[in-house]
Amino acid sequence: MKAIQFTAKGEARLADLAIGDLPAGHALIRVKASGLCHTDIDVLHARYGDGAFPLVPGHEYAGVVEAIAADVTGPGIGARVAVDPNLPCGACPSCRKGLTNLCRDLKAYGVSHNGGFAEYSLVRADQLHGIGAMPFPLAALAEPLACVVNGLESAGLHSGSPRPREALVIGAGPIGLLLALCLKAEGVRNVTVADINESRLAFAADLGLCGIVSGSVELAANRRSYDFVADATGIASVVEGMIDLVADGGTALFFGVCAPDARISVAPFEIFRRQLKLAGSHSLNRNIPDALAILEKDDGRIARLVSHRLTLDEVLPFFTKKPTDPATMKVQFVAD
Numbered sequence: 001m002k003a004i005q006f007t008a009k010g011e012a013r014l015a016d017l018a019i020g021d022l023p024a025g026h027a028l029i030r031v032k033a034s035g036l037c038h039t040d041i042d043v044l045h046a047r048y049g050d051g052a053f054p055l056v057p058g059h060e061y062a063g064v065v066e067a068i069a070a071d072v073t074g075p076g077i078g079a080r081v082a083v084d085p086n087l088p089c090g091a092c093p094s095c096r097k098g099l100t101n102l103c104r105d106l107k108a109y110g111v112s113h114n115g116g117f118a119e120y121s122l123v124r125a126d127q128l129h130g131i132g133a134m135p136f137p138l139a140a141l142a143e144p145l146a147c148v149v150n151g152l153e154s155a156g157l158h159s160g161s162p163r164p165r166e167a168l169v170i171g172a173g174p175i176g177l178l179l180a181l182c183l184k185a186e187g188v189r190n191v192t193v194a195d196i197n198e199s200r201l202a203f204a205a206d207l208g209l210c211g212i213v214s215g216s217v218e219l220a221a222n223r224r225s226y227d228f229v230a231d232a233t234g235i236a237s238v239v240e241g242m243i244d245l246v247a248d249g250g251t252a253l254f255f256g257v258c259a260p261d262a263r264i265s266v267a268p269f270e271i272f273r274r275q276l277k278l279a280g281s282h283s284l285n286r287n288i289p290d291a292l293a294i295l296e297k298d299d300g301r302i303a304r305l306v307s308h309r310l311t312l313d314e315v316l317p318f319f320t321k322k323p324t325d326p327a328t329m330k331v332q333f334v335a336d
């Protein structure tokens, strides 16, 4: 089968690989859509995961069950499924608390195990979720959307909790816009997206979101006015500035991935006096079904976040070259 393979740190190629034997408890998935994420780039450069090469990347994918091991009771052959890529150990303190995303020995398809940038993928059957008739490119957004859902839960926005009145998401890339659209879907009336790129803000406006230019006088005038602010840039200086935008009693969500050695300066007095909540968020925690429920209700806006549907050959350059076109949102490998 054709696959994208990371052969060594910084080296990605198109490979012809054997599918391999079907182990007990596993299903063979014919991949129909697989999304590229910044984490894949970090995996390639051994900044995330164990840096164990060779590896087929891809942790955001959906497809059709092609074969199942003899002991698998479901899903059956022909089932349309999305993959939960996370493989927690189940035994460490975090796992026992139900925080599987914080597992001390977290493994994942596309990070430690071969993932979705291939024609086929061997996946444990209990990691699969039925997607009904949902289009595969939309279903492949379930994983990043599940990360968003985990972030909102971490920030105290459980379903049923009071909605923030004014929300701000900094960064109008695919994950920032997914977060903003998820806030909308969860009933937050005013969702604003900040970015330095005007064309990305125009796209956000087209999706029904308010846009504001990062670093502008307009944004500065809104200091301390957002009940909920999320960073989706991973730029430390932006994260530092986010605190000043949060209204008294509000919440800041650290959603973007900053460099591990980055530091910011925060005034503890301000956190105390203004009663701010700072929330972190890592990966997803068994919430693919929640994400699929949101995608089921998509009116087409979330689907528009997929800007590229490409073959494996066409996806390959996106692993090594940063796209310069601001219209590049979610890039996916899509098979017929």
Ligand SMILES: [Zn+2]
Binding pocket: 037, 038, 039, 040, 059, 060, 144
């Ligand atoms: Zn990802």
Ligand SMILES: [Zn+2]
Binding pocket: 088, 089, 090, 091, 092, 093, 094, 095, 102, 103, 104, 105, 106
């Ligand atoms: Zn664990």
